[in-house]
Amino acid sequence: MLASLGVASTDGAMAKLVQPFIDKLIIAGDRDLIQLVPLIVIGLAAFKGLSRYVQQYYILTAGQLAIQDLRNQVFKHLMSLSMRFHSSNGTGSIMSRVLNDIGMLQAFLGDVLVIILRESFTLVVLVGLAFYTDWKMALIAFTALPATALPAALLARRIKAYVKKSQGAIAVLTTALEQAFSGIKVIKSFGTEKDQVRRFFDKNRSYYNFWRKVIKYDAASSPVTELLTSLGVAGVLWYGLNRVLAGEMTQGQLFSIVAAILMMYGPVKRLVRVNNVFQSAMGAAERVFELFEAQPEILDAENAVRLDRVRGELVLDHVCFSYDTASLEPVIRDLSLTIKPGEMVALVGPSGSGKTTLMGLLLRFFDPDSGSIRLDGHDLREISAESLHRNMAMVDQEAFLFNDTIANNISYGSAEGSLDRVREAARQAYADGFIEELPDGYQTEIGDRGLRLSGGQRQRISIARAVYQNAPVLILDEATSALDTESEAIVQEALNNLVENRTTIVIAHRLSTVKHADRIVVLDKGTICEIGTHEELLARGGMYRRLHDMQFKEDTDGSLD
Known part of the structure; x- marks a missing residue:
């Protein structure tokens, strides 16, 4: 701000020096003053x-x-x-x-703020x-300034409205880009490149149409102000x-005040343009x-409990939940279930039965509308989020990996990554074999979302991450559904190591993966309709049997094909 005052005072000095320059140099011909002109000009320029x-x-x-x-706070x-x-x-x-x-x-906050302060x-x-030089002439000039305020304000209001719309359009454009590059395999496999290009062109045109109006109003501000x-x-x-003709003022006084007024209008014009940017x-x-x-929505309670390592008993007591609280159709309806420490419980059911929603409730991505977990x-x-998630590990059907080394992906979430623990976790997940064959081993960068690895390899890294976390409660969400038969067999072996001595909740569509669960819970429309072992539920002939028969054929002797 002090430097801005320096710039402003220099402009004022230049306008003020016009009067002696004309009266004493040009008209009176003061030769001594002429010698100082270069020094004054250079000095003012250097200071400015x-x-x-x-x-x-x-x-x-x-x-x-x-x-x-701001960006840090937003993130x-x-x-x-x-x-x-x-x-x-x-x-x-x-x-x-x-x-x-x-x-x-x-x-x-960069260029514009500089201009605002300086001007x-x-x-x-x-x-x-x-x-100070002549208040009557200054008053005449000053009457034009308020006249510029109204049109400038109207134009600026229009600019603000269309900029907000254009930013919405660029958000749509960003979404189109993100989806196109994320789904490039699907686009290529269906041969819809031209369709995607056409859609992108349309969205880009919409963005241009909004921005063109911003340009139109911005361009109009300068001629109106001028x-x-x-x-x-x-x-x-x-x-x-x-x-001057009447002899009431000198030519130098006239040119000095005219210079000051002309220089005054310069900042006015620039401030009007800056207002558009503002x-x-x-x-x-x-x-x-x-x-x-x-x-x-999910916050720690004021006196949240910090748990050490838990035994792993889970009790769902009359839980109800809906994504839209105004909706009359809850996703989970009055659901009660007790899962003992070390027990493996499988959740099965048709699509939309509430399996994934129940997983989100167990991980406290959401809170129940009523009831408790x-x-x-x-x-x-009542549990702090940090200690809750330290006691729970999840292996998702989409094994999301970060664009980092394998070692850092396995030790993700840990303050200190131990390479020995990483190697042991990889061994239990049957991932050590392929990792050690990679050029940089555990320090190999695996690319965006781990795309340099196969689906089975990514899933085994995800399992190794859960092993490394060593949480007493484990949630498996369709952990093998996206794999081929060979990869599924290896991953299933890794999962068998992972679930040992842990409370495990398995969400699965493939019923072959949950046959050995201690209990199978069958969900339908957010409620429990059956509970039992694989054999008990088959013998009962209910929904589980129907789901089973849809996936498998039976020989005449009852054996599975």
Whole structure:
């Protein structure tokens, strides 16, 4: 701000020096003063240059740090939001707000803030100089300034509205990109490249249409400001020239105040343009701060219990849950179930029966609408999230791996990764063989989502990660459903090592993978319709039998094909 004052005072000094330059040098011919002109010009230029450098460096640095803090806060807030938020908001839309919208704020907090400070100070100095030199002429010039305010405000309001719409359009465009590249295998296999290109072109055109209107209103602001300020200049020249002819002021005084007024209109025009950028930034800012309006649903209780290693008893007591609280159709209906420590319980049922939702409730991605879920006698809502997830491990059907080394993926979530523990976890997951054949072994980078590995290899890394976590409660969600027969057999062996001495909840469509469970719980429309062992449920002839017969054929002697 001090440097901005330096820039402004230099502009004021230049306008003020016009009067002695004309009166004493050009008209009076003061030769002594002529010798000082080069030194004055160079000195003012050097001082202004240094002031502009200091001003720009510190403001741009502060702007970058502010954007860094904002992006960090947004990301931290997004990580704290519950699964309900992430399941109802597309990844592309969230990414667009974090990258594109904050990027627009970055431009404002950088160059624009420099201009606002510099031009505001300069305007104040030049207005003060004009009124000090001749308040009547300054008043004539100043009447044009309020006239620019109304059209500038109207244009800026339009710009803000269309920028917000254009940012929404770029979010749609980002989503299209994210889906196209994530689903490139499907696109290629169906040969729909041209269709995807056409859709992208349409979305890109929509974005352009919004941005074209922003450009239209932004381009109109300069001519409107130019026309209105010219009225003030015309009034000053008419009045000033008449006063010079009447001998009421010198030519130097006239040119000094005209220079100050002309220089004053420069900051006005630049501030009008900056206001357009400011409104654009505000349109983007509203989209960013809308994210902060979303509040996390799953929070630690005020006196949350921090559990050490649990025994693994799970009790679901009359649990009800629906994704939409206003909906009359709950996904889980009055469900009660007790799972003993060390017991393996399988959850089966047709699609939409509530298996995956129940997994989300056990991991406390959601809280029940009514009823409770207890771990070793403690309601999940009373347990700290950190200690709850330390006691639970999950192996999902989609083995998500990070673009990192194999060792770091296996030890993910651990403060200190022990390579010996990593090797042991990989051995129990039957992953050590293929890992050691890789060029860099456990330090091999596996690419985005682990795409350099096969599906079976990714799943075994995921199992090794669960082994490394060594949690007493294990949740398996369709852990072998996406694998071929050979990979499934290896992964199943790895799972057998993993479930030993752990409370295990298995969600499965392939009934062959749950035959050896201690109990099989059959769900239908969010309720338990059958419980028993594999043999008991087959003999009962209920829904489990029907699901079984849909997957397997029976020989005449009852053996499985």
